[in-house]
Amino acid sequence: xxxxxxxxxxxxxxxxxxxxxxxxxxxxxxxxxxxxxxxxxxxxxxxxxxxxxxxxxxxxxxxxxxxxxxxxxxxxxxxxxxxxxxxxxxxxxxxxxxxxxxxxxxxxxxxxxxxxxxxxxxxxxxxxxxxxxxxxxxxxxxxxxxxxxxxxxxxxxxxxxxxxxxxxxxxxxxxxxxxxxxxxxxxxxxxxxxxxxxxxxxxxxxxxxxxxxxxxxxxxxxxxxxxxxxxxxxxxxxxxxxxxxxxxxxxxxxxxxxxxxxxxxxxxxxxxxxxxxxxxxxxxxxxxxxxxxxxxxxxxxxxxxxxxxxxxxxxxxxxxxxxxxxxxxxxxxxxxxxxxxxxxxxxxxxxxxxxxxxxxxxxxxxxxxxxxxxxxxxxxxxxxxxxxxxxxxxxxxxxxxxxxxxxxxxxxxxxxxxxxxxxxxxxxxxxxxxxxxxxxxxxxxxxxxxxxxxxxxxxxxxxxxxxxxxxxxxxxxxxxxxxxxxxxxxxxxxxxxxxxxxxxxxxxxxxxxxxxxxxxxxxxxxxxxxxxxxxxxxxxxxxxxx
Numbered sequence: 001x002x003x004x005x006x007x008x009x010x011x012x013x014x015x016x017x018x019x020x021x022x023x024x025x026x027x028x029x030x031x032x033x034x035x036x037x038x039x040x041x042x043x044x045x046x047x048x049x050x051x052x053x054x055x056x057x058x059x060x061x062x063x064x065x066x067x068x069x070x071x072x073x074x075x076x077x078x079x080x081x082x083x084x085x086x087x088x089x090x091x092x093x094x095x096x097x098x099x100x101x102x103x104x105x106x107x108x109x110x111x112x113x114x115x116x117x118x119x120x121x122x123x124x125x126x127x128x129x130x131x132x133x134x135x136x137x138x139x140x141x142x143x144x145x146x147x148x149x150x151x152x153x154x155x156x157x158x159x160x161x162x163x164x165x166x167x168x169x170x171x172x173x174x175x176x177x178x179x180x181x182x183x184x185x186x187x188x189x190x191x192x193x194x195x196x197x198x199x200x201x202x203x204x205x206x207x208x209x210x211x212x213x214x215x216x217x218x219x220x221x222x223x224x225x226x227x228x229x230x231x232x233x234x235x236x237x238x239x240x241x242x243x244x245x246x247x248x249x250x251x252x253x254x255x256x257x258x259x260x261x262x263x264x265x266x267x268x269x270x271x272x273x274x275x276x277x278x279x280x281x282x283x284x285x286x287x288x289x290x291x292x293x294x295x296x297x298x299x300x301x302x303x304x305x306x307x308x309x310x311x312x313x314x315x316x317x318x319x320x321x322x323x324x325x326x327x328x329x330x331x332x333x334x335x336x337x338x339x340x341x342x343x344x345x346x347x348x349x350x351x352x353x354x355x356x357x358x359x360x361x362x363x364x365x366x367x368x369x370x371x372x373x374x375x376x377x378x379x380x381x382x383x384x385x386x387x388x389x390x391x392x393x394x395x396x397x398x399x400x401x402x403x404x405x406x407x408x409x410x411x412x413x414x415x416x417x418x419x420x421x422x423x424x425x426x427x428x429x430x431x432x433x434x435x436x437x438x439x440x441x442x443x444x445x446x447x448x449x450x451x452x453x454x455x456x457x458x459x460x461x462x463x464x465x466x467x468x469x470x471x472x473x474x475x476x477x478x479x480x481x482x483x484x485x486x487x488x489x490x491x492x493x494x495x496x497x498x499x500x501x502x503x504x505x506x507x508x509x510x511x512x513x514x515x516x517x518x519x520x521x522x523x524x525x526x527x528x529x530x531x532x533x534x535x536x537x538x539x540x541x542x543x544x545x546x
Contacts, residue, residue: 068295072099122196137372223311239354249281362524365392393447442482442525482525
C-alpha cells in the first residue's frame with residue numbers, strides 16, 4: 001500500500017471515475033478519428049491513463065489482450081529516455097521485447113506535466129493494417145525472426161516539443177505498404193492522447209495535483225486489496241491444466257501450454273514453466289502479451305466486477321522461464337501470438353476451475369481465424385491492405401448457452417462489415433452466417449461458430465491466413481459432462497472450384513476467383529445433454545441451430 005495523503009471516499013470515487021471516463025473518451029476520439037477499418041470498424045485498440053512511473057490506473061475495456069500490457073511500454077520509454085522526457089513530446093513503440101505485443105500493435109504515449117512536474121501518462125495501443133515486413137499485414141506464421149515481420153520501432157519520439165518528427169515519419173513512410181492509412185492512424189492516436197492530457201489537467205485544476213496523485217495511487221491499492229480479499233475468501237488449493245496449439249506455425253508438432261496455479265491465502269502463484277520451448281514459427285507470446293493473459297484470466301475468474309489496473313498484478317507470483325513459448329528469447333517471431341494468447345487464457349481459466357469447480361464454464365473457441373490480404377482499392381486502384389478476423393462460439397455456463405459468433409476471451413473485435421470490405425478492397429464476401437451444429441451439446445449448449453467466404457477479385461493478391469483448433473484433438477472442451485464443439489475448418493477453392501491443398505496457416509499468392517472459406521469452432525457444452533430443457537430443444541429446432 002502506497003497511499004499517503006488521506007482523501008475522502010466521495011472525492012476518490014468521483015475522481016477515479018473521471019479518470020476511467022477519460023480513458024473511455026480517448027477511445028471515442030480514436031475510433032472517430034481513425035482512417036483504417038481495423039480501428040474504425042473493428043475496434044482493435046485500447047486507451048489508458050498511467051501514473052508518472054508507468055503503472056496503469058485506468059483503461060477503457062476495448063481489447064482484453066492489451067490489459068496488463070500497455071504499462072510495459074511506458075516503463076520502456078521511461079528507461080530509454082530517463083532525464084530527457086519533455087512536455088509536448090509523444091513517443092511511439094511497437095517492439096515486442098520492449099513492452100509491446102507484436103509489430104502491428106503500435107503504442108503511442110505522451111507524458112503529462114502539471115506545474116512543470118511529470119504527473120501521469122496518456123497512452124494508446126492500436127492494431128495497424130500494415131507496418132512493413134515480408135507479408136502484407138505484417139504477419140506470417142512461417143516467419144522465424146522478428147525482423148521479417150515489419151519495422152521494429154523501439155521507444156522513439158514521434159513528436160518533439162509538439163512538432164512531428166519529420167525524419168522518423170519519412171523513414172516509416174518508405175517502409176509501409178499503405179503509409180496514408182498507417183500514419184493517419186498514428187496521428188489519431190496522438191490526438192486521443194492529447195485529449196487524455198486535457199482531462200487529467202482539468203482534474204488537477206479541480207482537485208489539486210496532490211489529491212489526484214493520491215487518487216491514482218489509491219486506485220492501484222484498492223484493486224490490490226480487493227483481489228487479495230477475494231482470494232482470501234476462496235478455498236486454498238492447486239490446479240493444473242494443459243492446452244495445445246495445432247502446430248508451431250510451420251506445420252510442425254503441436255505446442256503445449258501448461259499452467260500450474262496454487263492459491264494460498266491472498267496470493268496466487270502461477271507457474272508456466274511446463275510449457276514447451278519457443279516455437280520455430282511466429283506462435284511465440286512476448287512477455288507483454290503473456291502478462292495480459294494472466295490479468296485477463298484472473299480478472300475473469302476471481303474478480304470480474306473490478307476495474308482493470310496494475311494493482312491486480314501485485315497479488316500474483318508468476319514463473320515463466322525465458323525461452324519458452326510464453327516468454328521467448330529475442331529475436332523469435334511473434335506476429336501471430338494472439339492465437340497462442342487465446343490458448344493461454346483458456347488454459348489458465350481451466351486450471352483455476354480445478355481449484356474452484358463451482359466456477360467452471362465450458363471452453364470457448366480460440367481459433368481466431370485471421371485473413372490478411374495485400375489488395376487494391378476498387379475506387380483508386382492504389383495498394384491497400386485488408387485485415388479481418390472471424391470469431392466463434394463461447395462456452396456454455398451453469399446459467400445458460402454460450403454466445404454465437406463473437407471474438408472470444410482476450411479479443412473483442414468485430415467482423416469487418418461486408419460493405420467495408422467490398423468498397424475498400426478487391427475482395428467479395430460471398431457468405432457470412434452462423435454454423436449450425438458447431439456447438440458442444442449439454443444442458444446448456446455452447447455458442448455457434450461462423451462461416452465466412454472471401455473471393456479474390458480482379459488480380460492475384462498476396463494473402464496470409466491462419467487459425468487454431470483445426471486439429472479435432474484441440475477443439476473447445478465441454479464442462480460438467482458437456483460435449484466438445486466442432487473444430488475449425490479452412491477450405492480453399494481454386495478459380496475452377498476445385499479444392500486446393502493448402503496448409504492451415506500460410507502466406508501465398510491467390511489467383512482471381514479463388515475462394516477462402518472458414519468455418520469456425522463453436523463453444524463447448526455445459527452439463528449432461530440429456531438434461532437440456534425441452535423449451536430450449538424446441539428453440540434449437542425452430543432456429544435451425546442443430
